[in-house]
Amino acid sequence: MSMTPPPGWYRDPSYPLVERWWDGAAWTDHRRQPEQPVPIPVPPAGQDPQLAPQSAAEPRRSGGPKRAKAVALATAAVVLVAAIVTGAVVLGRDDDGGGAEARTTTAAASDSKDASPSPSASASKSAQADDPSTVVDDLNGITLALPDGWVRPENVAEDDLVMITPGTYDCPGDPGLCRRGRVFSRTVTSNDEKSPKALAENDIEDAANDTYDRGVLDERPYSGIKSHQVVKSGSVAVGSRAGYFVRWQVTTGAGPGGYVESLAFASTVGSQSMILVRFAFDAGADGPPVSDMDRITKGIKPVGDEAGSSGGVGSSIGTGR
Template identity: 35%
Template sequence: MTQTSPPGWHPDPGYTGFGPRHERWWDGTQWTDHLRVPPAAARSRRIRVGAGITAAVVVLAAVGGGVYLLTDDSDGKNDTVASAPSASPSPGPGRQRGGNGDDGGAGGNSGGGSESPEQGQPEIEDGYATDLASGISIPVPDGWKGESGMGAGVTTGSYACPGDTDQQCVRGGVFSAPAEALKLTTKTAKATAEKDIEANADQSYGEAIYGGITSHEELKSEAVTVAGQQGYRVRWKVVTKNGDDGYVESLAFPSPLAKDRLIVIRSGFDINAKAPSLSVLDEITKGIKAASGGGSGTKA
C-alpha cells in the first residue's frame, strides 16, 4: 500500500497461498495486527454436524447424502455459509458487512454470481460452486443448489432426517474440502480416498441419523482424472438401520493450486426414487475443473 492509500481491509501481504485468503487492516500509514476471513453472506442452518472444524477453514460433511458448510464457530455463533471475499473494504476492524430439487444432470443453475477476483484468487463462476481454498469449481446440476467459499458443495432434495426430524438431510450432495481440514495426513490420492471412505459413510448415514450402517459393498476403487489431476476414488453402497440406504464416495486428487496438497470430494446419494441417479454423480465429477484465476498449479 502507498502512504496515501485510505484505511481499509485489503488482502494480507503476508498471505502464504494456503487456506482462506485473509484480509489485514491498513490504517492509512501501516499494516496493523487485525486479521479477518473475508465477510460471508451468511444464512443460519440447522443441519447435522459431522466433521471437525478447523479454525478459519470451511469444513463440509455429508449428511444423508447431502452436505453442509461450516466456518469456525468457536465463538458460539451460528453455522454460516461462506461466500467470495468482498470486493471493497468495510468500514473498520470488527465492523463486517454482513434448492431444493430432485434429479438433474450437470450444468445449470448458478453456484453464486461471478466475482472479480484479486490476483491469484480463484474466481466464482456462474453455474459452478467454487472452492476458493483448493482452487476448483464443481458444476451445479439443473435444479440443484451450489455454495461457494473456502470449500464448495452442491445439494438437492432436502427432507427431515429420519433419526432427527428437527434436522435437514438431502437426497444428494457433493462437496470439497482440503484433506488437512478433514485431518487426513496420507500422502497419496489413493491412500487418502481409501482412508476417508469409512468416515464419509459414517457421517453420511451413521448412528445418530440413520441408526448406523449394518453393511457395505464396495462398488468402485479406481484411479480417475479430475480437473486435469491424477486422483483416486472409492465408492460404497451402504445399508442402514433406519431410512434410506445410500451410495457414498470419497475422491482425492492434488489441488491445481499446489500439487503437494490434496483435495477430498465427498459425495452421498440416497437410494430412493426421489434421489438423483449415480450417473449424475459421474457427470458432476467429469465437470469438475480448475477454478479460473486460481494460479499456476505450482507449490505456493
C-alpha cells in the same frame, strides 16, 4: 464542478521523494527528482532573523525574509497541489460507487504495473464466480459444475459443503431434517499422505459414517449403517491431475440407504495439498442419480481454467446405476 488538477509534475502520493507526471486523468509511470527548494536556516529563539548565521553550503542571498517567505509559500503550494491530486484520484467521479473508489486508490498507490493483478486471471475468476452453473472453491483452487437439480448451499451450517439438492425431509430415524444429496470439498490436513488411492480408501468409511451413521450431536438420522458394499473404485482424471475414488452403497436401519464416494486428488495451487471430495446421495427413486457423481467429477477444473483441462489421466469413472 470537477476538482481534477491539470496535467503536470506533482509529488508522487506513493513515494513523496520524487515527482510523478499527472496527465489530467491518471498517474503515468514517468517520474523525476523534484527541484529541491533552498533550505532556510531557522534562527534560535530570540535571535534577530537578519543576524542568523548562513549555511556553509549555501551563501546568503538577497531578499532576506521576503525570500524565505516566498520559498515557504512555494513549498506549501506544492504540498497543497499534491494533496489535491491525491484527493482527486481517491474520490474519482461523483457517480462512482465504493468499489470504484477502492480500485482507484489501489491504482494510484501502486509503484509499478507489475503490482497490478493480471486482468485475464481476474476476469476469468470473476466470470466463474458469477456463473450460476458453477461453484468456486477458492480455498482448494477448484471449480465444480452444478448438474441439473443441484444448487449452491445457502444458510447451511455444515462445513465444507459445496453443493446440495434443494429441499429437506423428515429424517427416517432420529428427529431432524435430512437432505437427498450433498457434496463436500475439503483439504487434507490430518496427515502427509500423497497417494490418492490411500487417501480415498482410508476416508470412505468416515464419509459413510458422517452421513448415514451418526450426526454431529450423536443422533442417528437413519438409525445407523447396517451393511455396505463396494460399488466401484479406481483411478480417474480430475482436471489435469490423477485421482482415485472409492464408492460404497450403504444399507441403513431406516430409510432407503444411500451411496457414498470419496474422491482424492492433488490441488493445482499453492502447496498443491491433497483434496478430498465426498459425495453422499440417498438411494431410491427420490435420491439424485448416481451418475451425477461422474458428471460432477468430470466438471472439476482448476480456478481460471475456462477451456478445461480434464481428461488424459487415469480412466473414466464407470457407469452409475
